[in-house]
Amino acid sequence: MNYERIKEKLEILADAAKYDVSCSSSGSNRKNNNKGLGNAAPSGICHTYTQDGRCVSLLKILLTNHCIYDCAYCVTRKSNDIKRVAFTVREVVDLTMNFYRRNYIEGLFLSSGIFKNADFTMERLVRVAKLLRLEENFNGYIHLKTIPGASDELMQEAGLYADRLSVNLEIPTQSGLKLLAPEKDHQQMMKPMGFVKNKLIEYKSERKIIKHVPKFAPAGQTTQMIIGATNENDFQIIKVADHFYRNFNLKRVYYSGYVPVLSDSRLPSIGTQVPMVRENRLYQADWLMRFYGFKADEILDKNNPFLDLEVDPKMAWALRNIHEFPVDIQSASLEMILRIPGVGTKSAYKILQARKFQNLSLEHLSKIGVSINRAKYFIDTRSINKNLRFLNRLNFRELLINQTKSKFDNPFNPQLSLFDNDAFSLR
Amino acid sequence: MTLLVYDNTFEGFLTAIFEIYEYKYIQPKIVKDKNHTLSLLDETIDVFTDEKKANRVLLKIEKSIGKIGVKILLYSFLSEDINLEKYLFEVIKYILEFPDKNVINNFSNPNVMQVHKLSRSVAREKHRMEAFVRFEELLNGIYFSKIAPDFDVLMLILNHFKNRYQDQEWIIYDIKRNYGLYYNLQKVDIITLDIELNNIKTNQDLLSDEELKYQNLWKEYFDHTNITERKNMKLHVQHLPKRYWKYLTEKRDIK
Numbered sequence A: 001m002n003y004e005r006i007k008e009k010l011e012i013l014a015d016a017a018k019y020d021v022s023c024s025s026s027g028s029n030r031k032n033n034n035k036g037l038g039n040a041a042p043s044g045i046c047h048t049y050t051q052d053g054r055c056v057s058l059l060k061i062l063l064t065n066h067c068i069y070d071c072a073y074c075v076t077r078k079s080n081d082i083k084r085v086a087f088t089v090r091e092v093v094d095l096t097m098n099f100y101r102r103n104y105i106e107g108l109f110l111s112s113g114i115f116k117n118a119d120f121t122m123e124r125l126v127r128v129a130k131l132l133r134l135e136e137n138f139n140g141y142i143h144l145k146t147i148p149g150a151s152d153e154l155m156q157e158a159g160l161y162a163d164r165l166s167v168n169l170e171i172p173t174q175s176g177l178k179l180l181a182p183e184k185d186h187q188q189m190m191k192p193m194g195f196v197k198n199k200l201i202e203y204k205s206e207r208k209i210i211k212h213v214p215k216f217a218p219a220g221q222t223t224q225m226i227i228g229a230t231n232e233n234d235f236q237i238i239k240v241a242d243h244f245y246r247n248f249n250l251k252r253v254y255y256s257g258y259v260p261v262l263s264d265s266r267l268p269s270i271g272t273q274v275p276m277v278r279e280n281r282l283y284q285a286d287w288l289m290r291f292y293g294f295k296a297d298e299i300l301d302k303n304n305p306f307l308d309l310e311v312d313p314k315m316a317w318a319l320r321n322i323h324e325f326p327v328d329i330q331s332a333s334l335e336m337i338l339r340i341p342g343v344g345t346k347s348a349y350k351i352l353q354a355r356k357f358q359n360l361s362l363e364h365l366s367k368i369g370v371s372i373n374r375a376k377y378f379i380d381t382r383s384i385n386k387n388l389r390f391l392n393r394l395n396f397r398e399l400l401i402n403q404t405k406s407k408f409d410n411p412f413n414p415q416l417s418l419f420d421n422d423a424f425s426l427r
Numbered sequence B: 001m002t003l004l005v006y007d008n009t010f011e012g013f014l015t016a017i018f019e020i021y022e023y024k025y026i027q028p029k030i031v032k033d034k035n036h037t038l039s040l041l042d043e044t045i046d047v048f049t050d051e052k053k054a055n056r057v058l059l060k061i062e063k064s065i066g067k068i069g070v071k072i073l074l075y076s077f078l079s080e081d082i083n084l085e086k087y088l089f090e091v092i093k094y095i096l097e098f099p100d101k102n103v104i105n106n107f108s109n110p111n112v113m114q115v116h117k118l119s120r121s122v123a124r125e126k127h128r129m130e131a132f133v134r135f136e137e138l139l140n141g142i143y144f145s146k147i148a149p150d151f152d153v154l155m156l157i158l159n160h161f162k163n164r165y166q167d168q169e170w171i172i173y174d175i176k177r178n179y180g181l182y183y184n185l186q187k188v189d190i191i192t193l194d195i196e197l198n199n200i201k202t203n204q205d206l207l208s209d210e211e212l213k214y215q216n217l218w219k220e221y222f223d224h225t226n227i228t229e230r231k232n233m234k235l236h237v238q239h240l241p242k243r244y245w246k247y248l249t250e251k252r253d254i255k
């Protein structure tokens, strides 16, 4: 191995890939049936964490940072004066295998700048995956970024070797994209997503009939949007997310607070704070839509297009819908229990189980894992709950904010916590 | 009080339970041999582990709380908690009293809650070991890793590593409890090494030629995947408690 060269490439191409926040290795269950190396753990494993608290599960690199495009928000853009390098297919394969053998990673997340054209780039990405699967007997996780404009044949091949495919929308609105990445448009990006979606459905139904049909991207597809690079509002963002969850069978939408790394008059200036709280709130809103049964329109609407930065979106909904509370913990439906501020999905399940045995008190709920600090104002129990008298006070909101402040300072982790979903700060 | 001394195995514990019902002991208390102290007022009984008895208890429990429930009990058992026997005994009594109700789901019962809590700690340590084990390639081609987990989770992680690493020989060694797993490309054996292993770090002379290069590349990767503008050490340490840093190549000083 030419250590110095590999090291230099790795530094540059890991640096350039890190702004893609998705690092999940979940959703696939590829087995190691050929006495080869690796398998995919359905819930994914974080092998380490970066200093900003993000899960590191995959070797996330670009194949190259040569690029013919000039997207303003991207460090790799053509007009940026930086050193350009490229891995060979073999080098990526060797790095992946050797990192995997040492239990550093769950697999590979390979993306790339676009060199020459879409197909030329995509073909290389596919070749890496193919080599890993067919020659190295590698059964670990592979996530490929698909290049907008690549041919259907290549997309098809990609799906057969990869566990997950993704195209990043990057800019949530068409107009924003036009401003920052004039060579791209949403239509062009949605085409591969539509292709993948149709293939997913096709393969799934074929598998029902014939058992040994190969799997097509078993962990599905995802996308990412950059937050705060253009002046889109949160309502637009969650509407876009909602649209993609519904119409493209997306597994996850990732939100990435824009990190100003380039000076450009179209972008927030360097030194502008990364909108971390906003990003956090968007993930919470996303969670509400996927696991808590909320609709996009319940979280925000045209007249209130921004998420409340002081309280989380579930609490915000509760404050706008005081008439829905208090919720009777002994008899309420799962839907309603999930809407109580302070109650997470796991706690909700436990409440349903435990209330069959006896009447639950606030103390029980606290033991179960409910954040009672918040929940106590919204819950009716069989014994008297004095906290309910605050519910209709005019200063209820202020009271909540002051009382639960420390909770809201909790830094936020966009990845599902590895060990316990209830560690997730949205309860 | 009647003290039932068992041999620290799950089967032994279940045998003790069986005998408590069989002989109707008065005020029974199950204790591990190593920490039981003699008191003049207590009667002490040695429990001889009997798989048949243990199995009968196990089957009965499983019928009531299912495989998932049994797993929770087993995990909590591995926590080595000092009050473990008390909680588990109470919970099993409760299960046997209400065989038709899946009482392991009664999250409002304090003993049930304790058992869940212990079981979660063990499950978490298992996950952590699956994540934080770092193999080093030795000169003889074996991938070697040393761990010192809070709980005795080696047997729980066996399958994970066996399924995953099938085309390389590997050893995972618990230096705290002095035993390990060795996979020889065919099967996994439980081994004990004679040499003194008290350091997670391995002597560099034993490592393969490429090993340190890959360790350094991994460290470079780790440093470069970081986004300085988002640095948040509080969160970092919350996910990666400092006591685990000793395992992690990327958190150790290597040249």
Ligand code: SF4
Binding pocket: A067, A068, A069, A070, A071, A074, A075, A076, A077, A078, A112, A113, A114, A181
């Ligand atoms: S095409 Fe991709 S790599 Fe190239 S500048 Fe645009 S975002 Fe960056």
